[in-house]
Amino acid sequence: MAGADxxxxxxxxxxxxxxxxxxxNCWGNWKGYTTPNSYIDLELEYFAIRSTTGVFDLSPMGKYxxxxxxxxxxxxxxxxxxxxKIRExxxxxxxxxxxxxxxxxDGTIFHLGPNDYRICAYARAIxxxxxxxxxxxxxxxxETQNVAALAVQGPTSCAALMAMGLSGLDALKPFGIEYFDFEGEQLMVSRTGFTGDLGYELxxxxxxxxxxxxxxxxAGAPHIIKPFGMEALEMARIETGFIQAGVDFIPAEETIRQxxxxxxxxxxxxxxxxxxxxxxxxxxALLDEKSRGSRYRFAILDVAGNKPANNSFILKNGKQVGVVTSAAWCPTAKTNVALAQLEMPHGAIGEELVAEIYYQRELHWTKVNAPCKVLESPVFDPxxxxxxxxLPY
Incomplete structure (x- = not known):
């Protein structure tokens, strides 16, 4: 058992x-596993995902x-x-x-064979x-501890993996699965990931x-391969509009207040x-909600300026109508992005709102009311x- 000490x-x-x-030497806790927040430098790790190949240790992901x-x-x-409808x-x-x-x-379901599935999820759910x-x-x-997993993400990820000997991997379609022999052991490769880029999970x-x-x-050295940690992954997933359990929503089983x-x-x-x-x-309950309408709407916001709108209130005509759940300045898109929960009927595409941002510099807090607009789609979707x-980048 890994880490049984x-x-x-x-x-x-x-x-x-x-x-x-x-x-x-910057570490975090991912569901009971020690995991790196960063390896060398946040920006270098982020640009490995977006420009070359980045590798993330996915092993703590819950697997059933x-x-x-x-x-x-x-x-x-x-x-x-x-x-x-999820074929083998x-x-x-x-x-x-x-x-x-x-x-x-939320999570992914892998259809591995006849009557054989794997669920991968954020929350422990056994x-x-x-x-x-x-x-x-x-x-x-x-089977969380019985399966080791790596996310290999970025433009040169396919080329790096093929250089390792995974011949024909370039033909694998998004959300597809293929099997390879690795030193006598079965290696499963899926064209999946949490970065919104070309990528695979091993x-x-x-x-x-x-x-x-x-x-x-x-094999990946000529393709400038680098490991990346949680902080770079967080930046990449916000840029591509992916939500994160425990951040953008609270799993219903964990909520205390109605x-x-x-x-x-x-x-x-x-x-x-x-x-x-x-x-x-x-x-x-979902039939009833569809009939009567929802309380909130998820929105991706383009926020003016370069101050990330983390934990900001969203205002309309001076009144609070929502909150930001995730935010980041996204270097590739060169856009200040926020993911937000807005009270209905707010959040229609193109609606103009205001983010009430507070930030600290040298123990001095500053407030900025930054204009923002609801986007139709994520700012990064190559x-x-x-x-x-x-493509063999």
Missing amino acids: ERMLLTTPFHSRVAAACET RVTGQDAEAYLNRLITRDVS KRVGYTVWCDDEGQVLD DWLLWSAEGFDVCVEE WIAPEKAEDLWDRLFA GRSRSPYELGLDWLVDLNKPVFNGRK PRRRQTPA
Whole structure:
């Protein structure tokens, strides 16, 4: 078991390599695992994602295996989208809700084979998954510690991986899965990621983790490969408009005060809700919400100036109508971006609002009322993200 010693936090199968590369010695806690916030420099790591190849240790991500003849029916009961439409060797993004139609978490479902799926999620969910399995002929197992994972992201990521020997990877379509042999062990590669760029995720047995890291970085050296930490990932995901559980919404199971959770509609994820399915968690509540309307609307804001609008109030005619949940100055898009929750009916595309920003310099707090506008789409969405075959940058 990775990290099975006397330390408070677990370590991943890549920890020996990660620790050696982490020059800043800046660490965080990701669901009980020690993980680097940065390695060398935030901007260098960010530009590795956007200009060359960046590598992120994804191993602490919660991973759950669902097998058995009722696997599809079981998952269709849990999640909002139609699992039958996720074909074998494909990955689907989805959310799952409680009975009130409030989001418990978002994540990905990997269709690995007949009656064989893997759920990857932010929140630890094994208890809920096991409770929900009653009445279904399924086996649900947590495999977080049994699978080592790396996210390999950026324009030269495909070229770096092919240089490592993954021949034909350039033909893999977005959200596709392919299998390769790696020193006698199965290496699963999915064209997925959390950066909004061309990228892949690698999944392998923990005992092969260090060898995989070494071979990847040796093959990727001509493609300027670098590891990146949580801070660079945060900047990249905001730039591409991806929401983060625990940041842009509170999982419904973790809320204390009524009204603090959000529905898929309130997070801009209505496209993941298939009301044609006869039964799934929260369906009745979501039908009611669609009929009466939602309380909030998710919005991507273009904020004037260069002061990130973290934790800002959003105003309309001097009245608070929302809050910023994530914000960053995005170097590639050269735009000040904020993700926000706005009270309905605010948040229509093109609506002009004001972000009430407070920032500190040399112990002096300054307030700025920055004009902002609701955008139709994320500020960063490059064609290479979807292009197949992937170009050999």
